Amino acid sequence: MNTPIRRLSILIAMLFTTLLVASTVVQFAQARSLGAMASNKRTLLDSYSRERGAIIVGGQAVAKSVPVQDQYRFLRTYPQGELYSHLTGFYSYSVGAPYGLEHAADDLLSGDADQLFVRRVTDLITGRKTSGATIELTIDPKAQKAADQALGQSRGAVVALDPKTGAILAMVSHPAYDPNGLASHDLNKAAKAWQSLSTDKDKAYLNRALSGVYPPGSTFKVVTAAAALENGVVTNENSSVPGPAQLDLPLTSTNLPNENGQPCGPGDKTTLIHALEISCNTAFGSLGLELGGEKLRAQAAKFGFGDSLQVPMRVATSSVPADLNEPQSAQAAIGQYDVRTTPLQMAMVAAGIANKGSVMTPYLIQSVRSANLDIIESAPDPVELSQAVSEQTASIVTKMMVSVVDNGSGARARIPGVDVAGKTGTAQHDPGKPPHAWFISFAPAADPKVAVAVVVEDGGVTGSEVGGGRVAAPIARAVMEAVLNR
Template sequence: MNKPIRTVSIFCLLLFLALAVNATYLQYYHASALNDRADNGRVATATYSRARGAILVGHTPIAESVKENKDQYKYQRTYRDPYMYAPVTGWYTFGNETGMERYENSFLSGEDDSLFVNRLVDLVNGTATKGGNVQLTIDPAAQKAAFDGLSALGPDIEGAVVAIQPDTGKILAMVSLPTFDPNKLADHDFKKANAYATRLSKLKSQPLLNRAIQTTLAPGSTFKVLTAAAAVEHDGLTSTSVVPAGPSYTLPQSSNTVHNEVAGCLSKITLTVAMMDSCNTAFAPLAVKVGATDMHQTATAFGFNQQYFDQLPGQAISRYPAGLDPPGTALSGFGQGSVTASPLQMAMLTAGIANHGVVMQPYLVNAEQSPTSFETLKPGSSHQLSQAVSSSTATEVTKMMVATVQSGTATPAAIPGIQVAGKTGTAQSGLKNPDGSEVPPYAWFVGFAPAPSPKVAVCVMIQHINTPTDEIAGGKLGGPIAKAVMEAVLNSHG
């Protein structure tokens, strides 16, 4: 072989080796990265054309893929009771997922490692890969009660409801209003879907926001549950301890005064009466007496200042700042000042009191199931977040909350024959409208039932309602909704 031919042969061999190395690298070592690229249209099209698993409430699919032949995509994602479940399910469309569709995307799409055997069987049988099913912890009766109750307050309502099973952390209901139709966002007419998404994003009411977990506001007097718990835990008070109150209270190191929303707060009352009548003038000095450090420690133990929920994206952290000065500490005693909380956080606080002081981490996925047999591959599990306060402290606070439902501001949540614990709240926003007027207050309600052996803890938050300011009250607006949710859970669980 002469030199030119040998040179050409070696060059061709090197090209062949380079081609083999490149093909091996792309198809083996770099395959995952290429598949995961957002601009890989082939993979996105193949995934979008696959039978995605269902999201279930009980045994009923609230999100599923329905076969159709209208376009190049073989399946259309559809949502049942879309407005009621939208903040939980989110939506799935070409190259984009939100909500539970996002959190469980790899399992719903069939790509999760736990579905390897199913994929192998599908390959052998020559059938298309199917996604696994995700069963939620939601109680359908509680979800409907929450949605119907909040919706009944009017078309302009902005608010949320969260219900939790105290001893496990299971989320039994999660509703946020205003809401949206995920079917319109999952439409294969992408131009139409994008126009709907743009319209939603421009609305002042922010319907795409899950207020249950993504909104934090001043919790108002519902925070008195925590202040009472801190006072019992750190200062040795009981439900019958006498505390100072009165018609007004001057903040320490300040000339500003605090007043009560209701009459009846005498100069000396028991802690139970202070809770029943929601006396700001009792809980402000109580927080100062407990001290900023212990108030902060108690709040943190109940979940404030923590990221503890990742099963839906965007959890807003509830805040109780460290190192508050005396005036700030006093304001925090009745849920004003620098304290902010989400409905999920206030439901957790309430569930912690119901569960003998033990706070469970909230979760929404009850089970991951196989595609066709609905066999549980991975069950949801309970995890303790903290022992926020002692069992005896929780018992004392429960006594106060029961009295508040029986004879105090929380009577709208009373259930005949059932001992209910509850607390109302009406929080000043501290904000101004563009015309300089005050933004109306927020209405809150927290409670649990049955008080001796709780099955459900609930929080109702009303951020905006089209009603006169003097008619906005946590008991009047939130109490009946909380009652309906608690009754739904108790009726469905016996």
């Protein structure tokens, strides 16, 4: 072989090798990332050609695929629309990236999950068309409907948990939206629906239960009380604590006042239980001074603050700032300064107290089923996230929270014949705007079946300066009653 032919042969061999390497990289190394690209419409068309798995609540589909006579073959529909919109999210060819569970559980719903590998192989051998898995949620439909109706036209969120397992029983965020328009195969209609949703001034696309981050206000006093008991600053609910009309804060000329401008008891003293009943700012501010910021922060962390959670949707991280000085510690102790939390996190605080101090990891998927409803995967045994407080501390705080409902600011959460534990909150945020109204609770106090957190932005639809006891407590009561009466 002469030199030119040999060189040409080497060049051709190199080109074939390069082509082989490039195709291998594309088909194997880059396959997952290319398939996941929102701009890859071929992947979306392939997904639409499969029957996507349903999302089930209480035996009824809240998201399902129905056959249609167009290039997509299946249309994603949401029979109950807004009620479950922040749980299901939406699956849209026009928008591309899915939202909610449609995104977080996409590998299951599309049939691409590792758990479904054997089924995909079987489908390949038998020639059967691959379909996605059905996922069954932990949601109690009665609790979900009660939360939705009670929240009404207010902006805010409601979360209900089973304290003993961490199962999410209700999750509602308002304002909601109808995902059906977004899933339409009429691309103009879907684009208009997305334009309307993505530019909505009230952020209807935001799942406030998981991604809304708020100052918790006085509901955080439950964490402060727990920290004071755990660290020996107080010994029981009848321990004496300061309760002046104003608390003199060191390092600043600004004092911390009570909302009504009055002392919380005679001689500027009160008991811990009475301080929680009337939500005495100065009492809990003084506990914050004595504890210091790091002990407050450590106690909050035991309830889940600072953790990155997925349920399977990603949850915004709740936080207590580090390196708090004394005035900041006092403010943080009443749930102000830069303390920020999600409604799910505050439901976990209530659930942790309810469950004898043990905080369970929250979860939303009860089971995964094949297209013929055979169980592929059940929810794992309940997983403890942390032991937030001792059983004794949980018992003392429970007694105090029951007194808040029986004798204090949480009276509107009372349920006849049931001991309800609760805590109100009124959280200042933007200057010039009404405070957010909060309520956290659980019931029955002795054997809890449900823990609830409610936040109503700007105090509700009236916009008046009202506390959590007037606005948020009745919403929590409606959800607790729905669970207890099922």
